[in-house]
Amino acid sequence: MQNKRTFSGDFTFEVNEKVVSIVAKETGFQGIEPQALEALSSLLDSYLDKMLSSAHRFAELGNRAKPNIHDITRSLENAGVEISNFKEYLNTKVNDTKTAKLKKKYFKTQKTTSTLETIPNFLPSDNEDSEDEAEDHTTEGGMPTYVK
Secondary structure, three states: OOOOOOOOHHHHHHHHHHHHHHHHHHHHHOOOOOOHHHHHHHHHHHHHHHHHHHHHEEEHHHHOOOOOHHHHHHHHHHOOOOOHHHHHHHHHHHOOOHHHHHHHHHHOOOOOOOOOOOOOOOOOOOOOOOOOHHHHOOOOOOOOOOOO
């Protein structure tokens, strides 16, 4: 399979090869032939391109420039992926001790303090502090002056 790839294409293809290798190892294979690795990496690339294009089209239908999680979920469901199976897979991988160590290593969480200003429950009106508001704009009958 000779095709021209850009630098970013080479990078994504290498990542796809790593993903295919990991999946093959998790499935129980001891190794993978270079031709099979390249073919499966190309299939993964095509599949991801199709999924992301589908998610982008769903975003455009929603009048958004970028897809959100709902667009991605809809494109996966549209392709026949059962989200519940995916959640089960993630839960088993998160609870795996080896994966937990990797998660700790690569996904370090830091406690951050909020930089947002707290908003009081009641915001005063703009003219609450002015003393000019003491004027009474009602007539003798209790009706506002603009009502005749």
